[in-house]
Amino acid sequence: xxxxxxxxxxxxxxxxxxxxxxxxxxxxxxxxxxxxxxxxxxxxxxxxxxxxxxxxxxxxxxxxxxxxxxxxxxxxxxxxxxxxxxxxxxxxxxxxxxxxxxxxxxxxxxxxxxxxxxxxxxxxxxxxxxxxxxxxxxxxxxxxxxxxxxxxxxxxxxxxxxxxxxxxxxxxxxxxxxxxxxxxxxxxxxxxxxxxxxxxxxxxxxxxxxxxxxxxxxxxxxxxxxxxxxxxxxxxxxxxxxxxxxxxxxxxxxxxxxxxxxxxxxxxxxxxxxxxxxxxxxxxxxxxxxxxxxxxxxxxxxxxxxxxxxxxxxxxxxxxxxxxxxxxxxxxxxxxxxxxxxxxxxxxxxxxxxxxxxxxxxxxxxxxxxxxxxxxxxxxxxxxxxxxxxxxxxxxxxxxxxxxxxxxxxxxx
Numbered sequence: 001x002x003x004x005x006x007x008x009x010x011x012x013x014x015x016x017x018x019x020x021x022x023x024x025x026x027x028x029x030x031x032x033x034x035x036x037x038x039x040x041x042x043x044x045x046x047x048x049x050x051x052x053x054x055x056x057x058x059x060x061x062x063x064x065x066x067x068x069x070x071x072x073x074x075x076x077x078x079x080x081x082x083x084x085x086x087x088x089x090x091x092x093x094x095x096x097x098x099x100x101x102x103x104x105x106x107x108x109x110x111x112x113x114x115x116x117x118x119x120x121x122x123x124x125x126x127x128x129x130x131x132x133x134x135x136x137x138x139x140x141x142x143x144x145x146x147x148x149x150x151x152x153x154x155x156x157x158x159x160x161x162x163x164x165x166x167x168x169x170x171x172x173x174x175x176x177x178x179x180x181x182x183x184x185x186x187x188x189x190x191x192x193x194x195x196x197x198x199x200x201x202x203x204x205x206x207x208x209x210x211x212x213x214x215x216x217x218x219x220x221x222x223x224x225x226x227x228x229x230x231x232x233x234x235x236x237x238x239x240x241x242x243x244x245x246x247x248x249x250x251x252x253x254x255x256x257x258x259x260x261x262x263x264x265x266x267x268x269x270x271x272x273x274x275x276x277x278x279x280x281x282x283x284x285x286x287x288x289x290x291x292x293x294x295x296x297x298x299x300x301x302x303x304x305x306x307x308x309x310x311x312x313x314x315x316x317x318x319x320x321x322x323x324x325x326x327x328x329x330x331x332x333x334x335x336x337x338x339x340x341x342x343x344x345x346x347x348x349x350x351x352x353x354x355x356x357x358x359x360x361x362x363x364x365x366x367x368x369x370x371x372x373x374x375x376x377x378x379x380x381x382x383x384x385x386x387x388x389x390x391x392x393x394x395x396x397x398x399x400x401x402x403x404x405x406x407x408x409x410x411x412x413x
Contacts, residue, residue, distance in 0.1 A: 058098065058118075058120045059096045059098070059120065060093075060096045060097035060098045060099075060119075060120045060121065060122065060391075060393065060394070061120060061121060062097065062121055062122035062124075062394045062396070063121075064121075064124065065122060065394065065396065065410050066410055067410065068395075068409075068410045068411060068412055068413055069376075069377070069409065069410070069411075070409065070410070071362075071376070071377075071378035071379060071381075071407055071408070071409045072407065072408055072409070073379075073404075073405050073406070073407055074119075074122075074123030074124070074398075074406055074407065074408050075087060075405030075406045075407075076101070076114075076117050076119075076126035076406070078103070078114045078117065078126075078128075079101070079103040079114060079117075079405055079406060080405060082105065082110060084105045084108045084109055084110050084403070085103045085104065085105045085108075085110070085114070085403070086103060086104065086105060086107075086108055086142070086402045086403050087101065087102075087103040087386075087400045087401060087402065087403075087404075087405050087406045088102070088103065088104070088142065088143060088144050088145070088292075088386045088387065088400050088402065089101060089102045089103075089143045089144065089145055089146035089158065089293065089386070089387055089400055090146060090387050090388070090389045090398045090399070090400040090406060091146040091147060091148045091156070091387075091389050092148070092389040092390065092391045092398065093148055093153040093154075093174075094148070094150045094153055094392070095153035096153075096393060097122065097391040097392075097393040097394050097396070098118060098119070098120055098174075099118065099119040099122065099123055099389070099391065099398060100116055100117065100118055100129065100146055100148065100156060100175055101116075101117050101119075101126075101146070101398075101400060101406050102114055102115065102116050102117065102138075102143035102146055102158060103143070103406075104141060104142035104143055104161070104163075105142070106140075106141050106142040106161065106162040106163065107142050107161065107162060108403075111140075112139060112140070113138060113139050113140060113141050113142060113143060113160070113163060114128075114139070114143075115128055115129075115130040115135055115138045115139045116128070116129045116130040116138065116143070116146070116156070116158060116171075116175050116178075117129060118174075118175055122391065122394055122396050122408065123396075123398070123406070123408050129174070129175035129176060130171075130175055130176065130177075130178055131176060132173075132176045132177035132178075133177040133178065133179065134169055134171075134177060134178030134179060134180065135178070136164075137160060137163060137164045137165055137169075137178075137180065138158070138160055138163070138169060138178055139163075140160070140163035140164045141159075141160035141161050141162050141163020141164070141166055142160075142161035142162055142163070143158050143159060143160065143161070144159050144161050144197070144198075144292040144293070144386075145157075145158070145159055145198065145199045145291070145292040145293035145294075145387060146158045146293065146387065147199055147200075147201050147209075147293065149201050149205075149206030150203070150204070150206070151204065151205075151206050152206035152207075152232075154172060154173060154174045155170065155171065155172050155206060155232065156170070156171040156174070156175050156178075157169070157170055157171075157199055157201070157209060157233070158171075158178070159196045159197070159199060159211075159292070160180075160196075161195070161196075161197075161214065162195075165180045165194065166193055166194065166195045166196065166214070167180050167181060167182065167183065167184075167194040167195070167196050168180075168181050168183060168196045168199060168209075168211055168233065169181065170232070170233045181229075181233040181234075181236075182194060182236065183196060183211050183213075183227035183229070183233075183236045183238075184213070184227065184236075184238070185227065185235070185236040185237065185238055186220075186238050188217050188218045188219065188220075188221060188225065188238070189213060189215045189216070189217060189218070190215055190216045190217070190218055191215050193215060195213060195214040195215045196211045196212075196213060196214065197211070197212045197213055197214040197248065197252065197292055198211065198212040198252060198253050198254040198290075198291075198292040198293075198294070199211050199254070199292065199293065199294075200254045200255050200256045200262075200294050201256060202256040202257070202258065202259075203256075203298055205259075206232065207229070207230055207231055207232040208228070208229070208230050208256055208259070209228070209229050209232065209233055209256070210226060210227065210228040210229070210254060210256050210262060211226065211227050211228075211254070212226050212241075212248070212252055212254050212264070213225065213226075213227075213248055214248055215248055216247040216248055217238075217248075221238075221240050221241075222240070222243065222246060223245065223246035223247040223248075224240070224241030224242065224245040224246065224247060224248060224249075225238055225239065225240055225241055226238070226239055226240075226241055226254065226262070226264070226277065227239070228256075228262075228276070230259075237276075239276045239277035239278075240277045240278075241264060241271075241277065241280075242264065242269075242271045242280040242282075243280065244268075245266070245268070249266040249267065249268070250267075251266070251267065251288075251289045251290050251291075251292075252264060252265065252266035252267075252290065253265045253266070253288065253290030253291055253292065253294060253295040253296075254294070255294055255295075255296040255304075255324070257304070257322070257323055257324045258274070258322065260273075260274060260275055260276045261273065261274045261322060261324060261325075262276070262277070262324075263296060263304075263306075263324045264280075265288040265290050265295055265296075265306070266287070266288065266290075267287035267288065267289060267309075268287065269282050269284070269285055269286070269287070270282065270283060270284040270285070270286070270288065270306070270308070272324045272325050274322060274324075274325065281325070283324070283325060283326065283327050284306075284308060284314060284327050286308045286309060286310070286311055287308075287309045288306070288307065288308055288309055288340075289309060289340065289354075289355070290340060291340050291341050291354065291385075291386050291387055292386075293341070293386070293387040294341070295307065295339075295340055295341055295342075296324075296342070297341075297342035297343055297344065297349075298323070299344055299349065299367065300344065300346060300367065302317075302318040302323065303315050303316065303317050303318070303323075304316040304317075304318075304323040304324060305342050305349065306327075306342075307335075307336070307338070307339020307340060307341075307342060307351060307353075308331065308339075309337075309338055310337055310338065311331050311337060312331025312332060312335040312336065312337050312339075313331050313332045313335040313336070313339055313342070313351065313370075314327050314328050314330075314331050314332075315327065315328045315332065316328070332365075332370050332371065332373075333371040334365075334371050334372070334373045335351070335363075335365070335370070335373055336351050336353065336363045336373065338353040338355070339351045339352070339353055340352060340353050340354040340355075340384065340385065340386070341354070341385050341386070341387060341388050342388070343388040343389070343390050343397070344367060344390070345390050345392070345395065345397065345411050345412075346367075346392070347366065347367060347411075347412070348364045348365065348366055348367060348411070349364065349365055349366075349367055349370060350362065350363070350364050350376075350388065350397060351363045351364070352384040352385035352388060352399060353384045354383060354384045354385055354386050354402065355383070355384065359378070359379075359380035359381055359382065360375050360376070360377070360378060360381075361378075361381055361383065361384030361385065361401075362375065362376035362378060362384070362385075362399070363375050363376060364376050376409070378407075378409075381401055381404045381407065382402075382403065382404050383401050383402035383403055383404045384399075384401065384402075385399040385400060385401055386400050386401070386402055387399075387400045388400075390411075394410075395410055395411045395412045395413075396408050396409070396410055396411070397409050397410075397411055
């Protein structure tokens, strides 16, 4: 991660703990996210590979939720101790609303990560999910993104930035065991570290996943390359990024739009390919400081939304051609100008800008009228979202807010 990110969040911890009323501590037992006196315990010992595969996975039950519209800090204590931890990743199982989240401080002057945590009561209490194979390595890096394919809810992908084996990891048993994957199939990364940066899964195809790298790519590539898998991460095919990019780029985001279609966004432009990198076009100019978990969102009608820095939210409508290839000439009227992540709940589109320092980083508009944008009232939050997740079973929106922790809001009764 770059110096700008680390400098921005360094020193925020103590002030945020006081402002947010956040507790401290870490550990594996289920503890209240609002219990400041939680007992500090050591993480559970890793289980031998295969011993957890037969475990019965818990189901979510959320009987006590706040009133709709009230943002609430639901950070696990482990995400707030030490105070320079950054909550970057959150995802929800579409099957039953189980929430998964992770934090780390490797790029913020620290030396640890939390591993993957799980809540079965909409964030009221948490326990460490990653207790089996791979758990020790996942405690050494920064989890920049967490993905759960909608049609494969027991499969979880997470990265391990700057950690031991800083690659992409896969769990096929609900986050208990994780296996390191090998997307550098041609062994061309300059550092030989397999350092994965951004991740994306094709909507409707859980086996199609792609990644960018936090490293330059050597020959036959000219500095920038990506990698895809069509079998859920078991085997990989590397392909070239845009020809004018001569190396990896900070905050470059990736979206998988079809079997051979990808959208690569970065601070030098927005690029599209529909032939797995053989050719790239630049349908939109203007930079985007994006999320490694994805900065685009496909709405219920198939429209693709993308926030462009200092401009607003642009749309790519499937009626006008392949999504990602043809974009609106102007951003949505009244849309927030600096959007990093977007998501919808079937009725509204939500947007957040991760670098907001004014305390109100969220906006929303009804899908029926995407010119009617309004800010979402919340307690002061120093940073906006790096990743959003929505629980359609219980109507809860979650936001991983960097040094400000993990937040939730109920969107409807």
